[in-house]
Amino acid sequence: MTEAPQRGTMRTDGPLAARSVSIVTALPGPRAREMIDRAVQSESPSLIHVYPLMVKQAAGCMVEDVDGNVFLDCQAGVATAATGHCHPEVVAAIKAQAENLIHICGTDFHYPGYGALCEKLAALATRLEEGAGVASADSSGWQVFLTNSGTEAVEAAIKLARHHTGRAHLIAFRGGFHGRSLGALSLTASKSKYRKHFGPLLPGTHHAEFGDLSSLERELFARTVSPDDVAAIVVEPVLGEGGYVIPPRDFLTGLRSLCDKHGILLVFDEVQSGMGRTGKMFAAEHFGVVPDVLVLAKGLASGMPLGAIVARRSTMTWPAGSHGSTCGGNPVCIAAALATIDLLERELCDSSARVGAHLIALLREGLADQPMVEEVRGLAMMIGVEFSSKELASAVAQGCYQRGLLVLECGDRAIRLSPPLTLTPEQARHAAEIFVRTCRETHAQ
Numbered sequence: 001m002t003e004a005p006q007r008g009t010m011r012t013d014g015p016l017a018a019r020s021v022s023i024v025t026a027l028p029g030p031r032a033r034e035m036i037d038r039a040v041q042s043e044s045p046s047l048i049h050v051y052p053l054m055v056k057q058a059a060g061c062m063v064e065d066v067d068g069n070v071f072l073d074c075q076a077g078v079a080t081a082a083t084g085h086c087h088p089e090v091v092a093a094i095k096a097q098a099e100n101l102i103h104i105c106g107t108d109f110h111y112p113g114y115g116a117l118c119e120k121l122a123a124l125a126t127r128l129e130e131g132a133g134v135a136s137a138d139s140s141g142w143q144v145f146l147t148n149s150g151t152e153a154v155e156a157a158i159k160l161a162r163h164h165t166g167r168a169h170l171i172a173f174r175g176g177f178h179g180r181s182l183g184a185l186s187l188t189a190s191k192s193k194y195r196k197h198f199g200p201l202l203p204g205t206h207h208a209e210f211g212d213l214s215s216l217e218r219e220l221f222a223r224t225v226s227p228d229d230v231a232a233i234v235v236e237p238v239l240g241e242g243g244y245v246i247p248p249r250d251f252l253t254g255l256r257s258l259c260d261k262h263g264i265l266l267v268f269d270e271v272q273s274g275m276g277r278t279g280k281m282f283a284a285e286h287f288g289v290v291p292d293v294l295v296l297a298k299g300l301a302s303g304m305p306l307g308a309i310v311a312r313r314s315t316m317t318w319p320a321g322s323h324g325s326t327c328g329g330n331p332v333c334i335a336a337a338l339a340t341i342d343l344l345e346r347e348l349c350d351s352s353a354r355v356g357a358h359l360i361a362l363l364r365e366g367l368a369d370q371p372m373v374e375e376v377r378g379l380a381m382m383i384g385v386e387f388s389s390k391e392l393a394s395a396v397a398q399g400c401y402q403r404g405l406l407v408l409e410c411g412d413r414a415i416r417l418s419p420p421l422t423l424t425p426e427q428a429r430h431a432a433e434i435f436v437r438t439c440r441e442t443h444a445q
């Protein structure tokens, strides 16, 4: 990895958030190489490390490594840095909370933030319901349980669904990613390497074809599991790790009808697609479908470890002590979440929709004549570019890194762009320019 250094054409000095791409060493640089060589000696070999990036600091959409190279971040800490890296309002909220109360345990005690965040998320779910325009027979409102991560929130959703329905079976979809603990992993079906040597997993989990409603009735209900035994159908309304795939609208409306017909809970895993990423607070809003349980994490607290399940009051029937968490809903993470939601509501959902559409248009235009690119798809800041082979997708992802643009692969042969929602039109233009140039130069090799 010793490509000639390339310098950006925009600002290369001043505060990091206002700087532009500036690659001043071969990548990885000498300090990064030395630090990484040392670190990997004691880190778990299960970590992936998609490229040899040793981050020193980050601000807004910019990331600086330990050698002074500055990257434009279009992966946002795997879609967590919704408000941009170290947004001043989020940092201020974290600092203020850390000076007053770092931890006391929300499962056993009360503190103001826990209730405030639950109230806020419940109100957002009510707004989702009102916006969907579907009259619900259930007006009991919504309640919230807080966790430390997306995986734990998925676990909580599984447990709640089993507890509430008294049924054991679960349905998820091929291509879906729901986390890596044994329950969540049982639902995950995006890559077999995540499951290899970890079985047997949760009995009673079944997978159908994402986007194909008929596969549930044809493959599952008719042959392997009665719908009366199914507690929950768990689905990402837009597939994340599995390739940033937007399903047809009637897939999700059809799932809603199937769940209503058979008394199954519909669980939307919006760990990746939620919190403004698709230009609306929740991806569900694009489809006019209201789930029974909404699973959130990642962008919820701008990268602080926090997850949540939001479920109807009439569904949250588990009694005191049946589920809890020592650190889930930690006050500092909650402060970050409240500041994050405020920013999303004030400006960032709108700007995600606007600048995301701009970025998609620039990519479509720039890549139109690229034979290696099969599709540019997405909603706002959740953008997938499908390549004709896995090798090309990997080469372009690595090439982007070498040119100062951070992106991630997903699916079988795609690249995802999931920038901070603070991305400016100018940064979108620069990201598209680097991405298109990388594709052209990869194609020419």
Ligand code: PLP
Binding pocket: 149, 150, 151, 152, 154, 177, 178, 179, 180, 236, 240, 241, 269, 270, 271, 272, 273, 297, 298
């Ligand atoms: N669900 C979805 C849709 C995800 O994308 C992820 C992580 O990528 C998870 C669940 C697991 O979340 P976490 O890594 O926070 O445990």
